[in-house]
Amino acid sequence: KAGVTQTPRYLIKTRGQQVTLSCSPISGHRSVSWYQQTPGQGLQFLFEYFSETQRNKGNFPGRFSGRQFSNSRSEMNVSTLELGDSALYLCASTKGASGLVTYEQYFGPGTRLTVT
């Protein structure tokens, strides 16, 4: 079974630009979560989507947004990039079946975003 895939793996952008990152969850998984990982702040939760709806959101500014498609694939967008947005962005998927709480999250390799 293929794991979580993320594209692109590496990205370099300049301040003020916007970026879109993509995540394909494990087949059959309907919940996708996004995390930001930095040396200073560690791993921080961005948001979680299930059935194309955002169910949970972390404490990030509105420049960070996401969406999920009917095939469970997800994208996250960061607008007006700042230097501090340089980080590893991780996507994780779970089964998230309706009415059943599943806690096992499987992470992709991440997208390394560098803002110059």
Next chain:
Amino acid sequence: QQQVKQSPQSLIVQKGGISIINCAYENTAFDYFPWYQQFPGKGPALLIAIRPDVSEKKEGRFTISFNKSAKQFSLHIMDSQPGDSATYFCAVIPISNFGNEKLTFGTGTRLTIIP
């Protein structure tokens, strides 16, 4: 607010020794306590997890010990091997009926196993 405190920040253990990493949480409304292992250039991988209704869970060389009253849980790696050298994160997930699968992570422990 920091809900999970992890220690130590870094740890060096000799091959064959026991590696112990500790986490303490501040909120009792957590329902799931996983540990993740991360190698450089990779995403975190679920290693082992425990629910609060048990005090210990063992999988191979990895054991989680859970102390609900002290709000602490720890990861023990027995017979540590060089291949165990990685960064380890504890995490917590709050009690939820559904739709709140948000992991709150500890700050991480960089483990190095030396020959």
